[in-house]
Amino acid sequence: MTLRVTVIGDDLTGTVESAAVFHRYGFGGTIGIGLRPDARPAPGTTIWTVDTDTRQRPALDAAERARSAIRAAPAPLLIGKIDSLLRGRLVAHLAALDPDRYPLVFAPALPVQRRVVIGGAARDLDDGRPIGAAPLAELLAPLPTAVLPELAVPELAERIAQTAQAGRIALCDATDDAALDRIVAASLALPGVRYAGSAGLIAALARRLADTVPEPVEGQGSMVPGTSTGSVRVQRAVLSNSVRVRRAILFVVGTAAPTLAGQLDALTAAVAGTRVWTRPAGRAGWPERTAAEVRQHLAGDAPAVLRLPERQLSGPTDQTADADDAGLVAELAALTEHVLAGIEVPLVLTGGHTARAVLDRLGVDTLRLCAEIHHGAVALGAAGDRTVVTRPGSFGGPDSLVRILDRLSAPTRQDRP
Structure with missing residues (x-):
């Protein structure tokens, strides 16, 4: 081709x-x-x-x-x-x-x-x-x-x-x-x-x-004509079925979108053992022990979340608003690199600036598209068989992170990078 x-x-x-x-x-x-x-x-x-x-x-x-x-x-x-x-x-x-x-x-x-x-x-x-x-x-x-x-x-x-x-x-x-x-x-x-x-x-x-008729893509704001955004019944089914899912997946959240709090609540409620690390306020930054704690948690086959709280970011969604925001995101990217050193776990990145900073820090220069999980949430393959999901910070319904975890926890052969 x-x-x-x-x-x-x-x-x-x-x-x-x-x-x-x-x-x-x-x-x-x-x-x-x-x-x-x-x-x-x-x-x-x-x-x-x-x-x-x-x-x-x-x-x-x-x-x-x-x-x-x-x-x-x-x-x-x-x-x-x-x-x-x-x-x-x-x-x-x-x-x-x-x-x-x-x-x-x-x-x-x-x-x-x-x-x-x-x-x-x-x-x-x-x-x-x-x-x-x-x-x-x-x-x-x-x-x-x-x-x-x-x-x-x-x-x-x-x-x-x-x-x-x-x-x-x-x-x-x-x-x-x-x-x-x-x-x-x-x-x-x-x-x-x-x-x-x-x-x-x-x-x-x-x-x-187009070579073929497009396949429907579930998800909030889908551009596919006639696509369902998912009913409350479907969303509840996803959440209830996800209680049994345990998988070492690292979520990196670096945006100030107001919907993220509810999405993180849904993830922690749906998947037993999910743990969230939030950057402390002030200039001290992340504690030195954070990377080791996250690595140990992932070794137990449970999701881990690194996040910057909304009050520390002045940008509304995916774009940093000033140098302070850029510094916080760079700091988060450096921590992510330390966590992932020598281990291969799926990586979920929300927010364009955060995603770019993390991928640059990891030395990723090309990706290939594997699957669209919902509108805006895209599974990508990187070198070394690492799976990366990127998603704009403001996208997705309350179950967005749960749906991403479900898809990564049970990938089909077609979806594997």
């Missing part, structure tokens, strides 16, 4: 989310994730997603890392993964896609999260508040753009082609998934076309290129 698509992301959870979208829509071959801009896909890789880790880097550095990722893994279809809240170095990422030479279609709407683009401005569909500090054309300056309204496919195809001929980026309105599907249908045949957008646009491209 040959490489079909390369996705250039700017943070880990968004990059993994992009890989999961293609997995959900039945793409064959290996779906790989690179953690270095110059990482190259293994033979047999059909979908390659790269985390350039540039959301908080200087713009020039971000542009060069994105260009390096494109050079390392050229594919017939190139996509720049953009945050639907318009965080990060938008101009740098779009410039790296070389809109002077290639037609570029930009569609950052994410309708499943009620984030739409109307008249070239991103906004929340529920309360109408703007997303981003200015209309998209201003955010992308000095890159030349043309705002394209929602149109039928023939008219939209003509407008996109005209925009490309004029050397401008097609900045497309979209208020629902059908509009994103029309954008793809109107542009995919354009020679050399490249795309930039959120997971909504990536899902539209995957639908258009």
